[in-house]
Amino acid sequence: MPNIKELAKRESRFVSGHRLCAGCGAGIVMRQVLLAIDKPVIASCATGCVEVASTIFPYSSWKIPWIHSAFENSAATISGIEAAYKVFKREGKINKEIVFVGFGGDGGTYDIGFQALSGAAERGHNVLYVCYNNQAYMNTGIQRSGASPKFSHTTTSPVGKVIPGKVQWQKNLVDIMVAHGIPYAATAIPGRWNDLVNKVEKAVKIEGFKFIDILSPCRLGWPHESELTMEISRLAVETCIWPLYEVVEGKYKLSYKPKEKKPVAEWFKLQGRFKHLLLPENSNLLEEIQKEVDRRWEELLKKCES
Amino acid sequence: MGIKVAKTANEAFAEGMRQINPDVVAAYPITPATEIVQIFSQFVADGLVKTEFIQVESEHSAMSACIGASAAGARAMTGTSSQGLAFMWEMLYIASGLRLPIIMAVVNRALSSPINIHCDHSDTFGARDSGWIQIYSENVQETYDNLIQGVRIAEHPEVKLPCMIMTDGFILSHCLETLEMLTDQEVQEFIGVPPERENLIKSAIENKPITIGALDLQDYYFERKRQQAEGMKNALKIIPEIGKEFGDKFGRYYGFVEDYKLEDADIGIVVIGSTAGTAKEVVDNLRKKGVKAGLLKIRILRPLPVEDIKNSLKNLKVVGVMDRVEGMNAFCGPLYSEITACLYDLDKKPLLTNFVYGLGGRDVKIEDIETIFNELITVLEKGKKDFTLKYIGVRE
Ligand SMILES: Cc1ncc(C[n+]2csc(CCOP(=O)(O)OP(=O)(O)O)c2C)c(N)n1
Ligand code: SF4
Ligand SMILES: [Mg+2]
Numbered sequence: 001m002p003n004i005k006e007l008a009k010r011e012s013r014f015v016s017g018h019r020l021c022a023g024c025g026a027g028i029v030m031r032q033v034l035l036a037i038d039k040p041v042i043a044s045c046a047t048g049c050v051e052v053a054s055t056i057f058p059y060s061s062w063k064i065p066w067i068h069s070a071f072e073n074s075a076a077t078i079s080g081i082e083a084a085y086k087v088f089k090r091e092g093k094i095n096k097e098i099v100f101v102g103f104g105g106d107g108g109t110y111d112i113g114f115q116a117l118s119g120a121a122e123r124g125h126n127v128l129y130v131c132y133n134n135q136a137y138m139n140t141g142i143q144r145s146g147a148s149p150k151f152s153h154t155t156t157s158p159v160g161k162v163i164p165g166k167v168q169w170q171k172n173l174v175d176i177m178v179a180h181g182i183p184y185a186a187t188a189i190p191g192r193w194n195d196l197v198n199k200v201e202k203a204v205k206i207e208g209f210k211f212i213d214i215l216s217p218c219r220l221g222w223p224h225e226s227e228l229t230m231e232i233s234r235l236a237v238e239t240c241i242w243p244l245y246e247v248v249e250g251k252y253k254l255s256y257k258p259k260e261k262k263p264v265a266e267w268f269k270l271q272g273r274f275k276h277l278l279l280p281e282n283s284n285l286l287e288e289i290q291k292e293v294d295r296r297w298e299e300l301l302k303k304c305e306s
Numbered sequence: 307m308g309i310k311v312a313k314t315a316n317e318a319f320a321e322g323m324r325q326i327n328p329d330v331v332a333a334y335p336i337t338p339a340t341e342i343v344q345i346f347s348q349f350v351a352d353g354l355v356k357t358e359f360i361q362v363e364s365e366h367s368a369m370s371a372c373i374g375a376s377a378a379g380a381r382a383m384t385g386t387s388s389q390g391l392a393f394m395w396e397m398l399y400i401a402s403g404l405r406l407p408i409i410m411a412v413v414n415r416a417l418s419s420p421i422n423i424h425c426d427h428s429d430t431f432g433a434r435d436s437g438w439i440q441i442y443s444e445n446v447q448e449t450y451d452n453l454i455q456g457v458r459i460a461e462h463p464e465v466k467l468p469c470m471i472m473t474d475g476f477i478l479s480h481c482l483e484t485l486e487m488l489t490d491q492e493v494q495e496f497i498g499v500p501p502e503r504e505n506l507i508k509s510a511i512e513n514k515p516i517t518i519g520a521l522d523l524q525d526y527y528f529e530r531k532r533q534q535a536e537g538m539k540n541a542l543k544i545i546p547e548i549g550k551e552f553g554d555k556f557g558r559y560y561g562f563v564e565d566y567k568l569e570d571a572d573i574g575i576v577v578i579g580s581t582a583g584t585a586k587e588v589v590d591n592l593r594k595k596g597v598k599a600g601l602l603k604i605r606i607l608r609p610l611p612v613e614d615i616k617n618s619l620k621n622l623k624v625v626g627v628m629d630r631v632e633g634m635n636a637f638c639g640p641l642y643s644e645i646t647a648c649l650y651d652l653d654k655k656p657l658l659t660n661f662v663y664g665l666g667g668r669d670v671k672i673e674d675i676e677t678i679f680n681e682l683i684t685v686l687e688k689g690k691k692d693f694t695l696k697y698i699g700v701r702e
Contacts, residue, residue, distance in 0.1 A: 040510040044374065057526045060517035065509035068519035069373050069400050076367035080332060080374025080382065081506055083358040087329045087380065088507060091356060098510050116370065119363030 001198050002038075010035050011063070018061040019053040023226025025216035025233060026050050026105075026132045028190040033101070033130055033214075034064065036200035042085075043101040044078040046108030047071035049139045049218075050132060072112040075120035075129055078102035082125045099204050100126065106133040106147035109213075110173050114146075121180040121209045128203050128210045131173070134218035142221040146171050149241075150292075151285055153273040154221075164276060164285055169292070177211040178247045184210040186246035186255070190217075191233035195244055195255050202246075215242045222271040232270055239267045240297040245304065252303040261297070264290050308486040308556065315443070315478035318450040318485055319385060319411040319471075320345035324355055325493035326457055328409070329380035332360040332371035337423045338475040339387040339413035365390040369397035369408075376406035377518050379505030381457070383408070387475060388415035388429045395433065401468045402437025403534060404519060407460035407500075408468040410438075411453060414579065414630075415475040416666040424667020425475035427578060427630040431640050437534060439469040439541055440608040444564075444582045446483035448605075449473040451558055454488070457497045458548045464540040466503070474580040476667065488556060496555065538609045545606055562611030564603040565618050567593060571600030573682040574619065576627045576645055578604045581663075581670050585628075588675040599679055604641070615648040622656040624682045624691075630664045638695050657691050663698040674698050 002010075013034040020027045026049055034041060041064045045051045051068045054061040069077050082100045089095070102120070104113050109131040117129060136154050137143040144157040150169045153159045157166035177185045184203050188196040196214065203210040217233050219226045236242035239262045244255040265286060268274035277286045313321065319342045323331070331350075333343040350359045358375075362368045368384045375382040386394065391412060401408050416422040417429055434440060439459055443449040452471045460469040473479055488496070509516045522530050546561055553559030564582070567589055568574055577585055582603040592599040602618045604611075619625055629639025638646075642660035649655045661678050664670045677698060685691045 040513065042378070042506050042510050052521055055517050055520040057520040057522045060515075060520060062517055063515045065506040065515055066517050067374065067377050067506060069370060069377075069404070070396060073367060073370035073397070076362065076370035077374035077377075079360055079362075079367070080330060080371030080376075080380075081378040082374075083330045083332070083360050083371065084375040084378035084380035084382075085507060087356060087358040090358075094507065094511060096511050098507070115363060116367050119367055122363070123360065 001194070001201055007035050007197065010038065013041070013063040014054070015061050015063060017059060019056065020049065021220050021226070023219040023229045024049070025190050025218065025229050026134060028229065029132045029214050029216050030103070032190060032193055032196050033200050036197040037099050037204055039097055039099050041099045041101055042081055043103060044068070044074045044081065046074040046104035046113055047139070048105035048108055049134070050103065050105065052139055071108055073116045074102045074104040074108060074113060076116040078127050079120045079123065079125045082127055099128065102127055102129040104129070104131055105138070106131060106135055107137040107145045110146040110171060118180065121177060121182050121211065124208050126207055128200070128212070131213045132216040133213055134216045134221060135170070136218070136221050138218050138221045147173070150289060151274070151277055153276070159276045164282065165273070174211070174213055174247065178250060181250070182211060183208045183249055184246070186212045187242065187244055188212055188214045189233035189237060189242065189244065190214070191230040192237070192244065192256065199246060222273050224271050228270060232267070235262070235267045235270070238262045239264050239293070241267055241293055243297060243300055245300060252300070254301070254304045264293050308488055310484055310486050312482045313446055313485040314480050314482055315446045315449040315473040316341040316413065316480065317345060318446050319453060319473070320349070321487060322450050322453040323383055323411070324349045325488070325490050326381070326383070326454070326497060327355050327494070328357055328383040330358050330360065330372065330375035330382045331384060332362050332368045332375070332382070333384045334362055334365045334368050334386065334390060336387045336390040338415060338479045339385050339390070339411070341479070342385040342411055365393040366397060369394040369401060372408045373397060373401050373404065373406060376408050377404065377505060378507045379503065381500050383410065385411035387413040388417055391429045391433060392417060395436070398433055398436035398438060403530070405466040405534065405537065406468060407466055409453070409456050409460055410468065410470045412470045412472045413475045413479045414472055422666040423475070425477050425630070426665045426667065428632070430470065430472055431631045433470070434608055434640070437467060437538070438608060439467055440472065441469065441606055442472045442578045442604065443478065444580055444603060446478060446481070446485050447558070449478060450485055450487065451552065451560065454493055454496060455548050455552055455560065459541060459545055461500050462544045463501050465537050465544050467537050467541065472579070477580045492556070496552070541609045542611065560605065562606040562614045563618055564605060566601040566603065568600035568602060568618055568622070570598055571622055572598040573624045573679065573686055574600040574602060574622050575675070575678060576602045576604065576625060576641065578607070578630065578641065581628065581630070584670060584672060585675045588672055588679060592679060597679070597683065610644060610648070612648045615645060616652060619649060619656060620652055620654070624659070624685045625656045626659045626661055626678050626682050628678065629660060629662045632662055632665060657685055659685060659691055659693065660695040661698050662695060668699050670699065
């Protein structure tokens with residue numbers, strides 16, 4: 001893997017000028033993913049914050065061939081592009097190697113785009129799919145998604161007098177993708193760029209459908225101080241709320257083990273959407289989350305051991 | 307030279323696709339269009355085509371994958387019907403907005419609910435404002451010829467719009483007719499190499515990044531749509547050129563519409579698809595009886611060939627527009643609206659009536675068409691109409 005100096009020398013292929021919020025994690029994720037690939041890349045991107053903020057005509061932040069067509073079909077769109085490439089290559093019309101990347105937010109991946117994602121994975125297109133996961137529909141104003149954490153406040157799962165935010169747990173999409181039998185799946189965060197770059201680099205070398213779920217802090221929707229983006233992503237790992245791991249050919253491997261597991265409240269403390277969980281009268285809710293995070297963490301450790 | 311074979315419209319579509327030999331096909335099964343992809347799958351399995359065939363998990367993804375492939379520079383095709391087309395609705399507008407010359411074989415079938423698998427035109431009429439070229443076929447031969455011409459029309463640099471080619475579900479899709487097929491070489495020569503377009507793969511190879519599908523707000527959206535509308539307008543010029551070239555080469559000429567015994571007609575019907583065949587027989591019978599009857603068949607609905615429609619109908623006294631769609635506007639069918647709009651500017655215009663028929667595959671018999679002509683004769687005799695819309699063949 002390239003060291004940070006080498007990476008810094010690479011041309012950035014997601015460039016400034018976009019209108020993502022100051023401190024938005026998604027822009028960092030885009031840049032890191034593309035930096036990790038030192039080959040020509042074609043990407044598709046789902047409707048959402050990244051698409052809307054990066055391609056306001058006549059401007060574009062993308063120094064790669066890039067397409068947006070709709071919200072729920074990034075995986076299907078990139079399938080078609082990859083198919084076109086295959087036939088051109090077979091016909092001898094091109095010989096250059098091209099890497100195909102599909103981007104989608106958590107809404108465009110976990111929810112409305114899930115069918116297209118599942119189909120593309122099942123068909124085994126040679127594509128890396130990256131979910132920049134800010135855990136809600138941010139572009140439309142912070143609505144809940146299947147990736148929003150339990151008890152988080154969103155504008156469609158608001159904290160109220162009788163309901164304390166979103167009542168369901170987020171789905172475990174990495175496991176679901178692993179169940180498709182894909183050769184590579186992983187989680188990542190922008191705050192551990194070396195791990196993220198490593199994973200992308202590894203994934204694009206593998207033939208077939210690859211999936212990486214990247215936690216992407218959203219200073220507007222979570223909300224948090226804009227200078228805390230990287231730290232907050234690391235704290236999600238340190239609290240074991242967002243463990244870093246990869247699954248190669250079905251085999252789970254922990255990428256990083258916190259030296260000392262921090263209480264979930266440490267993560268909640270920095271974000272407005274969990275504010276209510278820190279009130280004394282809600283200590284039972286906080287406890288419930290801690291318990292389940294602990295349980296999931298143990299379960300993951302077991303998977304990684306076996 | 308062509309070879310005469312017996313084929314259904316589905317088979318004709320599939321054979322045409324084989325001869326076109328597209329780079330990418332992404333499709334999903336639905337009755338009565340399923341056979342097209344089944345037959346085509348076999349062509350792929352037998353190595354008869356170079357095509358990369360994507361067996362997608364839905365029509366939405368079929369059109370999305372075609373969009374990706376076409377944006378990557380591929381000649382991309384799909385086929386569908388009814389619910390499948392409805393499911394693609396969002397992507398139809400995106401395909402045309404991105405100016406991608408995707409080709410789609412559509413087998414017309416009624417829309418749910420109630421669920422029904424038989425022919426009417428509600429599916430593609432629902433897509434008539436989606437920015438796609440729309441070509442309708444009367445029989446198996448036209449289905450095949452239209453498909454081949456569709457490629458040239460869609461890809462023409464002045465047009466650059468997707469194109470759907472229609473055939474009537476079951477009535478044509480499953481009906482054996484004589485088809486004069488072109489040779490593979492003739493098809494290849496006619497469609498030629500696709501004109502060069504900016505595309506993602508070219509962009510990657512040349513390292514010249516392009517962004518497709520950017521956000522156009524108040525400042526650019528309108529211009530983009532205006533340009534797209536110009537492409538549709540250009541198709542008005544290109545379609546007859548290609549129809550003539552096809553005729554010069556293969557002996558079958560195609561325009562926007564087909565006039566049948568309209569020259570001196572007093573009364574006439576406007577019709578789309580296979581019903582034209584039945585109706586021509588009725589016209590012949592009426593002519594034998596001395597009734598000056600005629601028929602106008604619409605082959606191209608998008609772009610709307612206003613001048614041709616005007617010219618064909620301007621001298622008629624009474625016209626009956628046959629809609630195989632219910633407009634659900636408590637007034638008239640959609641084709642009636644279109645025809646009325648075409649004729650409105652004429653100083654002297656025919657009396658216009660509307661007949662909704664054949665929904666959900668309800669059989670259209672000679673007697674039904676005769677009923678329509680009898681209505682037209684009554685209006686002609688009275689010199690005025692006392693209805694706009696009548697339903698034909700329904701129990702009320
Ligand atoms: C079919 C469809 N439904 C709804 C929308 C409205 N919409 C646009 S972006 C978006 C949310 C995007 O959420 P996510 O995928 O998580 O990306 P984010 O904005 O959070 O980056 C929604 C609901 C749409 N564009 N298309
Ligand atoms: S709303 Fe959130 S995800 Fe969207 S641009 Fe702002 S910080 Fe980024
Ligand atoms: Mg989101």
